[in-house]
Amino acid sequence: MREDQAWPTVGVISTKILLSETFDRNAITALRHSVASCAGAAGLAGDRLDDFVVAVNELLTNAVRHGGGTGRVAVWADDGDVVCEVSDSGTGLTAARPEPAVRPPADTPGGWGLWLAEELTDTFEVVTGDNGTTVRVSSRSSLSPP
Known part of the structure; x- marks a missing residue:
């Protein structure tokens, strides 16, 4: 994807952006820490x-392995959620x-990333098509009221 093209998004992204960048396989470890x-x-x-970090790591890895080698990640806070x-x-x-999502068979070597990301977060949305895939996950912050 060219830099002047827009990355697909599931919906509106909050203005409280904590992290936003493009990545490739060489950046995954540093991004996980960020x-x-x-x-x-x-x-x-x-x-x-x-759990949130493991879920995001699975999504980053999937984007590189199955989505063309590069991706875009954004993290933000939105009304008590980390998205x-x-x-x-x-x-x-x-x-x-x-x-609902079905757990892959135990003897399956792949196919665990999206299932795991959905299991480990509070919300999970996926939009996919010929121009790519976008997955949005969120978890409720312990600082926010129930």
Whole structure:
């Protein structure tokens, strides 16, 4: 995707952007640490923070492996939630995801990323098509009221 093209998005992105950048496989480790720092500063802690970071790492890895080698990540705070959106410019998902999501068989070597991201976060949205895939996840901050 050219720099002057817009990355697809699931919906409106909050103005409280904590992190926004393009990435490739060489940036995933550093991004994971940046996501942990941003999400922690926005109020995620303990297991909720760890789960959010694992979910985002799965999305970053999927974007590189299956989405054309590069992607775009944005993290923001929105009304007590920490939200992350990962977009790629691949050819989209090849098969429809079942609703509700089904855990992959234990002996399957792949196919765990999206399922795990959905399991570890409070919300999960995916938009896919010929121009790429965008996944948005969020987790409720421990600093926000229930």
